[in-house]
Amino acid sequence: MYKSVTAEEAVKVIKSNSRVYIQAAAAAPQTLIKAMTARYEELENVEICQLHTEGEAPYADPELSKSFHVNSFFIGKNVRHTLKAGNGSYTPVFLSELPLLFKRNIIDLDVALIHVSVPDRHGYCSLGVSVEATLAAIDNATYVIAQINTQMPRTHGAGIIHVSEVDYFVESDEPLPIHHMSEPSEIENRIGSYVANLIEDRSTLQMGIGSIPNAVLSRLTDHKDLGLHTEMFSDGVIDLILNDVINGNYKEINRGRALTTFLMGSKRLYDYVDDNPFVEMRASNYTNDVSIIKQNPKMVAINSAIEVDVTGQVCADSIGPNIYSGVGGQMDFIRGASLSEGGKAIIALPSVTKSGISRIVPSLKPGAGVVTTRSHVHYVVTEYGVANLYGKTIKERVKALVDIAHPDHREYIDKTYFELISGGKRLAL
Structure with missing residues (x-):
């Protein structure tokens, strides 16, 4: 139904001056993120577009500023430092309008890094715990790289894509980031x-x-x-x-x-x-x-x-x-x-x-x-x-x-x- 490759092989489609969208929140694909960041020595001026993401964001390290620049549509703790450090920017936009930036080609994407459930017998994957602008990113990007995770929930609704919409698959088995509920004061x-x-x-x-x-x-x-x-x-x-x-x-x-x-x-x-x-x-x-x-x-x-x-x-x-x-x-x-x-x-x-x-x-x-x-x-x-x-x-x-x-x-x-x-x-x- 699909052929998987290593994360290192998949992210080779990311070139210098590429623009990359990363799926948001707890669906940020950590395996793909780490493989992309590991190529920092051979990459220059890669723009990372994202909403808030959970987990690590190693590409946001100011020491890698020649390789990566973070363009945030909503700023989370893991990239907040980039604005003062100079390796990050903020694009104000209503969440309702973010998909339109991609659909109208106001922001063109070269690569979309997504995180999906295991395909069903018909070849359909779920975007799991985060849809936001990811569907528009998939439609707009030249390459779509999917991290298939056995621990990604299969959710219902519009976040369903067929394996034919994905260029590279990388298999994984890792827990999603946990957001702990604090006790109210x-x-x-x-x-x-x-x-x-x-x-x-x-x-x-x-x-x-x-x-x-x-x-x-x-x-x-x-x-x-x-x-x-x-x-x-x-x-x-x-x-x-x-x-x-x-x-x-x-x-x-x-x-x-x-x-x-x-x-x-x-x-x-x-x-x-x-x-x-x-x-x-x-x-x-x-x-x-x-x-x-x-x-x-x-x-x-x-x-x-x-x-x-x-x-x-x-x-x-x-x-x-x-x-x-x-x-x-x-x-x-x-x-x-x-x-x-x-x-x-x-x-x-x-x-x-x-x-x-x-x-x-x-x-x-x-x-x-x-x-x-x-x-x-x-x-x-x-x-x-x-x-x-x-x-x-x-x-x-x-x-x-x-x-x-x-x-x-x-x-x-x-x-x-x-x-x-x-x-x-x-x-x-």
Whole structure:
């Protein structure tokens, strides 16, 4: 059905000045990545295009900058250093639009490195735990190299490709990267409680992974008939699905299915999604399409931020001018939830950083990026409560956000904001 080669032989199609796409998240093909990086002495100016990837990224070593340059569409911890080191760049793009960059040949690809399940008897492989822009990369790339992994789950949905679409196969048997769920802190649990109280029965959820989403999910056990339409999820949803809390019965899109474009978590999660038709994997230009998201009634989008100013502007991708992560799908889902019948767009964050710096601020740091505008946000939630900004004036927003800031910072935030705009003279805003 297919003929496998060694990883070293497969990656020889990568030449100097090639542009290579690497499948995202927990599906980053480590065997192929290591074989490609091992050729650094014979390669120059290879551009690596990627979203966030789990696992090692040896090509991101600044000492290999003559061989590899990292172009990130969303920046993870393993490549964050490349921006300051000079061997990396950041391309801002909505996750919903990333496949279009390849489909429209705005970014031409020479090679796609992908990670798939073992082919079935008909010759079809699954992209497993990550689809995002990989289908578009496969269609656009001159060469497609697939790492076939006996431990890659076979997931249902659109991430199915035939062996005829692949140029080189490399066999492997290795576990996927594990993303450990951290136990929510007291502050995160309080935030989780406030957010859970905003979620009605028969709502459809979008949320990422992390302590706050976990805290929210742990408080939904008494809810009924929830749906899941998200770009990613982790272990926190499994028990809710098994206990019929999440069943998708009242979604308008992909009813009766949990929809996502990538996932990462424990081996339990990977085992759960293996050959499970309830979980449907789709490309990100489908999962994150605002026109699709908004069709789900009571769509609830729960996202986080680095800081929020008192008018409601949300910075989620940078610390001042220094890019930290990326635009991702936040705006896709915030807008989709806003337009949904009964939908709610929520930004949830602790009131202060671990070092005690307020994350509700009079104004964003100089150079900070606005991922979500002040006109898009409905709710901002901290451990001190919920600020409903929808339909509110600037003056009303300032009061609502000061009220959920940390008490130690409230007077300063309020005073500093009005000094910034009026020299200390309060205006009707």
